Amino acid sequence: MHAKDVLVDAYGRIQEEVHAVVEGLSADELNARLDGEANSITWLVWHLTRVQDDHIADASGLKQLWLAQDWADRFGLNLPRRDTGYGHTASKVAKVRVDSGELLLGYHDAVHEQTLDFLRELDDDELDRVVDESWSPPVTLGVRLVSVLSDDLQHVGQAAFVRGILRAR
Template sequence: MNGAQLIVDAFGRVQEVVHRAAEGLTAQQLAHRLDPDANSIGWLLWHLTRVQDDHVAHALDVEQAWTAQGWHERFDLPFKPNAIGYGHKSEDVAAVRIESAQLLTGYYDAVYAQTIEQVRGLADRDFDRIVDESWDPPVSLGVRLVSVVSDTLQHAGQAAFIRGVLERRP
C-alpha cells in the first residue's frame, strides 16, 4: 500500500462516519445543541466538510466544490463564501440551519469525490511538497492531508456522539 492509498482509505472512513451521523435526521435534529453554546450536528458536518474542501483544494491547487459546484448557494448561509467555520462564535453556530441531511451528505460526497480524484494520482514523493510556508516548520502535502483527516474524523465523531444522545432521549 502506498501513501495515496492510505489517505484514500482514511477519507473513506470519514465519509462513512459523516453518513452515519447525518442520515435520516430532521432539520430540527441537525440544529439541536446539547447546551446553548454547543455545536450542532449540522454545524459540525458543514464545518468539517468546509475544512476538507478548503484545505485539500488549496494544497492540490483546485477550486473548492463549495463555489465551483454551487454548494454555497444551496446552503444559503449568512457567511461569506470563503467561511469554513474557523473562529465561529455561538451565534454563528446557531445561524447554520440545514434543511436536510441529504444536503450535508451530498456536499460531503462531492468534496470526497474531488479529494479522492486528486489524491489517487499522487506519488509518494508528492507528499513531501511544501504546501504552506506560513508555519514553522513549513507544512508538507502529507502533513496537511493527515491533519485534515484527523480534524474531520474528530468532528464526525462529535456529530455521531450528539446523534447518539438525541436517539436515547425520550
Template sequence: MRTDELLAAAFDNIEGVVTRAVDGLTVDQLAQAPAPGANTIGWLVWHLTRVQDDHVAEVAGTEQVYTAQGFAQRFALPFDDRETGYGMDVEDVARLRAEAVTLLDYHRAVHAATTTYLRTLSDGDLDRVVDEQWDPPVTLGVRLVSVVTDDLQHAGQAAYVRGLVT
C-alpha cells in the same frame, strides 16, 4: 498499500462516519445543540466538510466544491462563501440550518474531489512544502494528515451528538 491508497482509506472512514451521523435526521435534529454553547451535528458536518474542501482545493490548485458545484447557493447561509467555520461563535453555529440531503451531497462531492486528487499523488509529492507560514514549514503529507485528524474528530463528535439528540 501505497500512500495515496492509505490516505483514501482514511477519508473513506470519515465519509462513513458522516453518513451514519447525518442520515435520516430532520433539520431540527441537525440544528439541536446538546447543551448551551455546544456544536450541532449540522454545523460539525458542514465545518469538517468546508475545511476538507478548502484545504484539498488549495493544495490541488482547484476551485472549492462549495462554489464550483453550487453548494454555497444550496446552503444559502449568511456567511461569506470562503467561511469554513473556524472561530465561529455560538450565534454563528445556530445560524446553520440545513437538510440532511444537502449536507450529505456536499460531503460526498468533496469526498469525490479529495479521492480524485489523492489518485494523482506519488509518495514523493507528500514532501512538497505547501505552507511556509509555520516553523517547520508544512508539507503536503502533514497537511493531509491534519485534515484527516480534524475531520475524524468532528465526525466522531457529530456521531456522539446524534446519540444525544435522537
C-alpha cells in the same frame, strides 16, 4: 501498499461516518444544539466538509466546490462565502442550519469525490511538497492531509456523540 492507498482508505472512513451520523435524522435533530454554546450535527458536518474542501483545493490547485459548484448558494447561509467555520462563535454556529440531511450529504460526497480523485493521482514523493510556509517548520502536503484527516475524524466523532445523546432523549 502506497501512502496514497492508506489516505484513500482513511478519507473513505470519514465519508462512511458522516453518512452514519446524518442519515435518518430530521432537520430538527440535525440542527439541534445540546445547549446554547454547543455545535449542532449540521454545523459539525458542514465545518469538517468546508475544511476538507478548502484545504484540499488549496493543496491541489483545484477550486473549492463550495464556490465552484454553488454549494454556498444552495446552503444560503448568512456567512461570508469563504467561511469554513474556524473560530465560529455560538451565534455564528446558530446560522448553519439545513432543511434536510440531503444537502449536507450532497456537499460532503462531492468534496469526498474530489479529494479521492486528487489522492489517487498522488505520487509518494509529492507528500514532501511544501504547501504552507507560514508555519515553522513549513507544512508539507503529507502533514496537511493527515491534519485534515485528524480534524475531520474528531468532528464526525463529536457529531456521532451528539446524535447518540439526541436519540437517547
